[in-house]
Amino acid sequence: MDLQVNWEAACPHCRADCGLLQKASGSLQCPQCTTAYPQIDGIWRLLAPGRAEHFEPFLRDYTSIRLAEGRGSDSADFYRRLPDCPANHPLAWQWNIHRRTFDCLCRRVLPRLGSGLKILDLGAGVGWLSHRLAELGHHPCAIDLSLDDQDGLGAARHYSPCWPRMQAEFDRLPFSAASLDGVLFNSSLHYSTDYRVTLGEALRVLRPSGWLMVLETPIYRRSESGRQMVDQRRAEFERRYGTASDALPSQEFLTWRMLEKLAEQMGIGWKVMRPWYGWKWALRPWKARLKRKREPARFVILIANRR
Numbered sequence: 001m002d003l004q005v006n007w008e009a010a011c012p013h014c015r016a017d018c019g020l021l022q023k024a025s026g027s028l029q030c031p032q033c034t035t036a037y038p039q040i041d042g043i044w045r046l047l048a049p050g051r052a053e054h055f056e057p058f059l060r061d062y063t064s065i066r067l068a069e070g071r072g073s074d075s076a077d078f079y080r081r082l083p084d085c086p087a088n089h090p091l092a093w094q095w096n097i098h099r100r101t102f103d104c105l106c107r108r109v110l111p112r113l114g115s116g117l118k119i120l121d122l123g124a125g126v127g128w129l130s131h132r133l134a135e136l137g138h139h140p141c142a143i144d145l146s147l148d149d150q151d152g153l154g155a156a157r158h159y160s161p162c163w164p165r166m167q168a169e170f171d172r173l174p175f176s177a178a179s180l181d182g183v184l185f186n187s188s189l190h191y192s193t194d195y196r197v198t199l200g201e202a203l204r205v206l207r208p209s210g211w212l213m214v215l216e217t218p219i220y221r222r223s224e225s226g227r228q229m230v231d232q233r234r235a236e237f238e239r240r241y242g243t244a245s246d247a248l249p250s251q252e253f254l255t256w257r258m259l260e261k262l263a264e265q266m267g268i269g270w271k272v273m274r275p276w277y278g279w280k281w282a283l284r285p286w287k288a289r290l291k292r293k294r295e296p297a298r299f300v301i302l303i304a305n306r307r
Contacts, residue, residue: 005118005139007164008176011035013048017176021164037174043153044166046174055145055169057247063148065241072126072150076158082128097277098187101215101301102132104275109301110136113211117181120205122170123188127156130163143168170198175205182206187216191250195258199266203306212268212304218253218297225295226253253297263304273301 007021009028016032021044028037028044037046047055066072070090073079078086083102085095117138121130124142133140142165146152153165168174170192183202192198202212220226230252234244263270276282277299284296 007118007141008179009174010176011037011048012046012051012168012172012174041154042157042161042165043147044164044168044174046166046168048172051169051172055248058245059145061241061243061245061247063146063151065237065243065245066151067148068241072148072155079126079128079155079158080131082126083132097216097281097299100275100277101299102129104273104301105215106136108273109213109303110138113182118179119182119184120173120175120180120202121184121186122202123186123191124153124156124165125186126151127153127159127161127163127165129184129186130156130161131159134161134163139163141166143170143173145169171201173201173205177204178207180205180207181210182213183210184213185215185217189214189217190252190254191248193249193251195251195254195262196265199262199268199304203266203268208306214302214304216299217302219259219300220253220255220295220297222295223255223258226255226297228294229253229297259302266304267307268304269307271303271305273303275299275301 009018009021010016011018011030011033013035014030014033016030018028018030021028026039029035035049037044039045083095083099085092085099089095115137119133119138119140121127121133121140121142124130124144125146127142130140130142140163142153142156142161142163144153145167147154147167149155153167156165166174183206189195189198199212206212218226218229234246238244259270262268288294288296
């Protein structure tokens with residue numbers, strides 16, 4: 001546990017303040033509804049009652065597909081080097097995107113936001129970004145649903161983390177209101193089932209001057225393109241893995257118009273940063289037009305502040 005900062009906990013069930021998380025030893029109990037939340041193998045289990053069962057079908061499909069894709073490793077060194085990844089890894093192309101996003105984050109974004117920040121890493125997965133943020137002098141907290149030892153929070157053991165790891169959901173964050181500096185959706189906002197609810201919860205835990213950031217959620221000009229992507233991916237998953245992986249009604253993508261509407265509804269303003277992913281990536285939209293295929297997704301870094 002990061003002893004340099006205070007993590008002000010709130011019950012994800014009834015929202016009551018639960019005091020400082022770092023002072024709890026092994027479990028946290030809500031003083032209002034008396035729900036107990038244990039810490040097991042270094043990971044706080046902070047799902048409200050009944051929510052673990054709710055997410056079980058999604059996690060079963062999600063984990064089996066991702067491990068079948070070749071994610072994870074038996075080598076601690078593999079995790080410690082991320083987002084740098086061996087060229088012969090089956091998902092090296094994806095880690096190359098993560099690396100370029102992270103480079104942009106380090107060069108053009110984080111230096112402008114301050115130092116020693118308390119940041120939620122939402123959709124943290126194995127914890128590589130939390131590890132890197134801690135190296136930069138920030139105070140991250142890794143949030144994910146998956147506890148898997150190769151592709152979820154269990155794999156963060158390879159970092160010997162001083163930062164907290166929590167199994168929690170985006171729409172019920174286990175933190176007091178206005179207690180954090182930043183909330184970062186780490187290739188994960190598209191797993192939301194309702195963007196307004198998810199972003200509203202992120203804004204709840206942010207200080208008035210805090211910022212919200214979205215990394216690598218697919219963005220399209222047209223909603224139809226996003227729906228086609230979802231249909232194609234589910235059909236491919238069904239063919240290859242025997243499941244469409246649709247147990248949760250996730251949003252799956254954004255459009256520029258959706259972002260405009262969310263900004264109006266949530267009282268925020270978006271700033272867009274565009275990492276350079278290479279010429280091959282940059283030429284994808286042109287190739288799609290020539291071949292009369294659907295537009296490809298675009299990735300950017302979205303930074304939001306309250307107006």
